[in-house]
Amino acid sequence: MTSIDLTGRKALVTGGAQGLGEGMARALADAGASVMIADISDSGADVAASLGDAHGFTKLDVTDDANWASAIEATVAQLGGLDILVNNAGIEITSLLTEVEAADIRKMLDVNILGTTLGIKNGLRAMRPDGAAGQGGSIINIASVAATIAFPGIAVYSATKSAVDRLTRVAAMESGKLGYGVRVNCIYPGLVPTAMGAGLASDVAELGLFESPEAAVGAVIELTPGGRLGQVDDMADAVVFLASDAAKFITGIGLPVDGGMGM
Template sequence: MTSIDLTGRKAMVTGGAQGLGEGMAQALAAAGARVMIADVQKSGAQTAEALGAGHGFVRLDVTDDASWEQAIAAAVDHLGGLDILVNNAGIEITSLITELDPADVRKMLEVNVLGTALGLKHGLRTMRPGGAAGNGGTIINVASVAATIAFPAIAVYSATKSAVDRLTRVAAMEAGKLGYGVRINCIYPGLVPTAMGAGLANDVASIGLFESPEAAVGAVVELTPSGRLGQVDDMADAVVFLASDAAKFVNGVGLPVDGGMGM
């Protein structure tokens, strides 16, 4: 989305080493922002290097409070501030409800819900008056179309992404009431053929819900008025928009970027 200028902005993207997060980091950088990729995967360093000079990487375990504190401090130090935080890191583990593994449930709750909550905590502390950056900004959480539809075999993932929506709205209200100067929104991506999206198609076919991964993808497309899967740049463009002054009066909402699937 080259028509939006984010020159001078400082952004941090969690889960930015690959997939949607990588695309979001690339789009923010292309719009002029300096970007810190925060990821538990060390390959995030190569992703940041590919963005060019001025960008950076920091290791972040989104489920760990101390890791957040260190990563945010590193981002502020490297970038010279922070006014955009994208809470993108997330995982999806496919399972029928009758076959749920408690360990998998806990993992999704920790990464998707706790990880987002801690991102909000440390993002707001950093951006609010008196914080390490202290000039306000915007936080963009990544939910999912799964929060708005009933698709089989992703019950817990859907529940965690519904929680991201609620966290977004309550955090926006708190930030507004307390005068933090931080807008908080989320997006609902549709199915995108990243490694996670392809994995879901394979998984729902392997447990017998669809004849093949291709049939699963076809079912998603059939439910989508736009008649196609989402692309990484569709989601990245939405993040750039929400991070920009073009969205300066957009606050506390969930933006569907799903081709109409969740309508």
């Protein structure tokens, strides 16, 4: 999205080593922001290096509060501030409700809900007037079209992404009421053919919900007025927009980026 200028902004993107997170980090950098890639995988360092010297990498387990504090501290120290936080890190484990494992439920709750909550917590603390960055900013949480539709095989994932939506709205209200100067929004990505998206198609076919992964993808497209799957840049453009001054009076929303699938 070359029409938006984020020059001088400092961004932290979780799950930035691959997939949607990498695409969002690259789009923010292309718009002029300095970006800290935060990921549990060391491959995030390679992504940061490919962006150039103005960017960085920090190891982050989003389920660990102390780790979050360290990542924020590293971002402010290396980039010189923090204006944009993208809570993208998430996991999806496909299962029929009759077969779901408690351990898998806990993993999704920990990463998708706890991880996002801790991100909001530490982001607000850093961006509010008395924080380490102290200039306000924008927090963008990544929910999913799964929060708005009933797609088989992903009940717990859908529930966690619905929670991300509610967290977003309450965080926006608290930030506004307390004068933090931080806008908080989320986006609902549609199905994107990343490793996670392709894995979901294979998984629901294996569960017998669709005849094949191709049939699962076809079903998604059939439900989508836009007539195609989403692309990484579709989601990245929405993040750049919400991070920018073009969205300066937008807070507390869930923005569907799903080709109309969740309407």
